[in-house]
Amino acid sequence: MRPAVLVQYVLPHRALSRLVYWATRWTWRPWKNFLIGRVVKAYRVDMTQAEQTDPLAFPSFNAFFTRALKPGARPLPDDARAIACPADGRISQFGPVRNGRIVQAKGQDFSAAELLGDEAAAAPYQNGRFITIYLSPRDYHRVHAPLSGTLRETAHIPGRLFSVAPFAVDTVPRLFARNERLVCHFDGGCGPFAVVLVGAMLVSGVETVWGGVEIPPSANTIVRRAWRDKNIRLERGVELGRFNMGSTVVVLLPSDKVDLCSELSVQMPIKMGQAIGRIIT
Numbered sequence: 001m002r003p004a005v006l007v008q009y010v011l012p013h014r015a016l017s018r019l020v021y022w023a024t025r026w027t028w029r030p031w032k033n034f035l036i037g038r039v040v041k042a043y044r045v046d047m048t049q050a051e052q053t054d055p056l057a058f059p060s061f062n063a064f065f066t067r068a069l070k071p072g073a074r075p076l077p078d079d080a081r082a083i084a085c086p087a088d089g090r091i092s093q094f095g096p097v098r099n100g101r102i103v104q105a106k107g108q109d110f111s112a113a114e115l116l117g118d119e120a121a122a123a124p125y126q127n128g129r130f131i132t133i134y135l136s137p138r139d140y141h142r143v144h145a146p147l148s149g150t151l152r153e154t155a156h157i158p159g160r161l162f163s164v165a166p167f168a169v170d171t172v173p174r175l176f177a178r179n180e181r182l183v184c185h186f187d188g189g190c191g192p193f194a195v196v197l198v199g200a201m202l203v204s205g206v207e208t209v210w211g212g213v214e215i216p217p218s219a220n221t222i223v224r225r226a227w228r229d230k231n232i233r234l235e236r237g238v239e240l241g242r243f244n245m246g247s248t249v250v251v252l253l254p255s256d257k258v259d260l261c262s263e264l265s266v267q268m269p270i271k272m273g274q275a276i277g278r279i280i281t
Contacts (some may be wrong), residue, residue, distance in 0.1 A: 017161060020202045020245065025063040029207065041207040043138035049073040067142055067243045074188040074273040075145075076237045078119050083258060084149055084236050086195060087133050087249050088140040091268045092169060093277075094260060095133040097252070102130050104179045105170045112252060114177035115196060117157045117222060119164045128255040130152060131264070131276055132176070134164060134248050142242045146251050147193055147279075149186030151232040156182050156214055156223040160197050163201040181197075182206050184240065190257035190279045196250040198240060207240035209234075237273055257281050 020102075023096060026032060036055050046054045051068045058064035077082055093103045100122060101109045112122035136143055159180040162172050169175055176237055180199040185192060197206050206215040211225070212230050234240060260277040270276070 007209045016202060021205065022276050024065065024245065025060050027060050032059070032061050032064075034156045035209075036064045039065075039137055044135065045138045049140075062244055066244060067139060068142070074237075074265065074271060076136060076273045077275040079275070079278065081279040082275040083253070083279065085131075085133065085146065085270050085272055085276045086146045086240070086251060087135055087143050088272050089135040089249075089270060091264060091266055091270055092132040092134045092166070092248065094264050095129070097125050097128045097130050097255075100126045102132075102176075102250075104132075104175060108170070108173060108175075110177040112159075113175065115181075115250065116252075117155055121155075121183075123195070124254045125194070125252045126255065129253040129258055129260055129277065130250060132248060132250045133259065133270065134166070134169075135243065136165075139254070140272065141245075142272075143195070143197060143249055145186075145236055145238050146195065146236040147186070147190070147241050149188035149189045149193060149234060150184060150218060151184065151230070151234070152187050152192070153185045153208065154168040154182060154208070154211070154214065154225050155185075156180075158220055159199075161199055161201050164198060172180070176248065180215060181243045182241075184208070186234075191254040192228040193254065194250075194252040195240060196252070197243065198248040198250060200245070200247040202245055205244040206241060207244065208248075209239055214241070226244040247274065253277070 033056050040055050047055055049069050051070055071207050100112050103109050112125045113119045160178050162168055162175055176198050182197045184195045205213055206212050258277050259280050
């Protein structure tokens with residue numbers, strides 16, 4: 001196992017997350033400009049499609065990291081049955097859920113029940129479809145609804161905060177089912193679907209448009225919240241939430257209702273709104 005992975009087993013994940021939470025929200029101009037400048041240079045961040053194109057104009061690093069895009073920067077497919085990619089990034093893995101198990105990397109998998117923290121919630125995806133999108137530091141970090149649907153329930157599942165960079169995904173067993181995550185269950189026209197926002201090393205929180213901060217810097221117990229009676233409906237392509245620092249999104253879709261696009265491939269760059277599949281019933 002690589003030293004960069006081994007050291008993650010002993011690092012104080014939560015202490016580091018709390019430190020990053022503070023550091024990325026400090027508005028002292030020299031500090032936030034230093035952080036922003038380093039990331040823009042190191043990752044060649046493209047600001048041309050951002051609403052605010054000057055990276056140093058943001059009041060904090062976190063504001064820069066969760067920046068909005070210009071209207072129309074991510075057009076949706078014309079086909080009303082198309083499933084939209086929820087985020088910018090790269091496809092980590094995709095394909096069928098086989099007997100309730102999801103591929104993480106070559107030789108690595110985990111169960112849908114582990115990911116969702118609930119055997120019953122995983123039942124519709126026993127032989128369904130999944131796609132995992134990795135967001136690097138250079139990417140747009142807001143997450144959008146892949147389909148139109150009504151929010152049924154969320155589950156915040158505490159866990160570890162391993163890196164979700166490709167080297168860790170290839171090595172750490174059941175990584176996405178071990179890391180802290182927010183599971184969002186929706187009811188849509190093709191049945192239930194789930195969008196899972198997976199935390200990562202130095203990720204200091206996840207926010208949703210309906211609940212605000214859902215993954216605080218420190219939490220220890222699973223928190224389930226019922227939303228069915230709140231009538232929270234999101235149309236396809238509408239913002240769902242955002243990562244305060246980068247991470248991964250996993251989308252689960254029911255077995256006999258959708259097909260994924262044939263042109264998808266592992267490590268393929270992809271943009272929010274790009275078609276990743278189609279409803280077939």
